Amino acid sequence: MAQGFMTAFPNLQLTMDDIELRPEQVIYRWTFVGTNTGPEGTGKPVRFSGYEEWTFGNDGLVMKSSGHFDNDEYQHQLEHGVG
Numbered sequence: 385m386a387q388g389f390m391t392a393f394p395n396l397q398l399t400m401d402d403i404e405l406r407p408e409q410v411i412y413r414w415t416f417v418g419t420n421t422g423p424e425g426t427g428k429p430v431r432f433s434g435y436e437e438w439t440f441g442n443d444g445l446v447m448k449s450s451g452h453f454d455n456d457e458y459q460h461q462l463e464h465g466v467g
Contacts, residue, residue, distance in 0.1 A: 385451075392425060393418030401433065412436040416453075420462055428465040432458050 389396060396418035404411040413435045420426045434453025441447035
């Protein structure tokens, strides 16, 4: 999935907004900014925020990663740009 975003948005910037440490989980909040100029891109700029939930195993490595963002808003921005 990450490679798809990197291809679609060659100038992408991902900014860490916040990080919340929990005993067995980390919440990583981010903002994504870029212009959809990759193959078959719309040429529209986007800016949207979301978060990742990372659950760690006993070995200290990420066991599960779950990403969240407003896909409807993302699709709207792909068509119309940042409003």
